[in-house]
Amino acid sequence: MRPLLAVAAVLAVSACGAGKEQPPAPSPTPPPPAPVTTAENPCTREGVSLTAGPVEAALGHRASVVTMVNCGTKSLRVEGYPAVAVLDAARKPMEIAVEHGSSYMARDPGAQPQTLEPGQHLLSVLSWSNTVTAGESATGSFATVTPVPGGEARTLPVDTDLGTTGKLTVTAWAPKLLN
Incomplete structure (x- = not known):
C-alpha cells in the first residue's frame, strides 16, 4: 500500500502548478545588419x-544573396541593378551572359529608386543553373560587383558552378527578397 501512497503524493505535488500558465518566452529579435568595414570588406x-x-542550391539551380550596407554617413540614392562579372580561380573575367530579371531561385522586384540611409541595407540575388549538356563546364570562384553605375567595384568570393549554361541572372536592389 505504501508505494501507492508515494505515487499519489507525487501526482498531487505535480498537479499544483498545472492550472497556472507560464508566460511565453520572448522570441529574440535579430539585430539589423551592422555596417561592416574591415580590411576584407572596406x-x-x-x-x-x-x-x-x-x-544556396535547389534542383540544379543556385543563388547567392549580395548585401549592400550603407557604411557611410550620408544617404545614398540607388536604383537598378548591380553590375556583375564572374571571375575564375585566377581572378580572370569569364565570358558569360549576365541578365537582369527573375530566375528559378529569385523573383526580381524590378528597378525602383531606393534611398539607403546610413546603416540600412539592400539585397540583390545572383542566380544560375548548373546544367551540363555538350561542351565544357564553367566554374567561377569570385564575382565582381559594382553597386551603382560608375561606382567602385568589390570582388566577393562566390563559387559559381555554371555548368554549360554560361549565364548568370541578377535581381534589382531591394530592401527585402520577394516570395
Whole structure:
C-alpha cells in the first residue's frame, strides 16, 4: 500500500502548478545588419560595403544573396541593378551572359529608386543553373560587383558552378527578397 501512497503524493505535488500558465518566452529579435568595414570588406568611396551570402542550391539551380550596407554617413540614392562579372580561380573575367530579371531561385522586384540611409541595407540575388549538356563546364570562384553605375567595384568570393549554361541572372536592389 505504501508505494501507492508515494505515487499519489507525487501526482498531487505535480498537479499544483498545472492550472497556472507560464508566460511565453520572448522570441529574440535579430539585430539589423551592422555596417561592416574591415580590411576584407572596406567601405567603397560611395560609402557602401558589400558581402555575398552562401550559395544556396535547389534542383540544379543556385543563388547567392549580395548585401549592400550603407557604411557611410550620408544617404545614398540607388536604383537598378548591380553590375556583375564572374571571375575564375585566377581572378580572370569569364565570358558569360549576365541578365537582369527573375530566375528559378529569385523573383526580381524590378528597378525602383531606393534611398539607403546610413546603416540600412539592400539585397540583390545572383542566380544560375548548373546544367551540363555538350561542351565544357564553367566554374567561377569570385564575382565582381559594382553597386551603382560608375561606382567602385568589390570582388566577393562566390563559387559559381555554371555548368554549360554560361549565364548568370541578377535581381534589382531591394530592401527585402520577394516570395
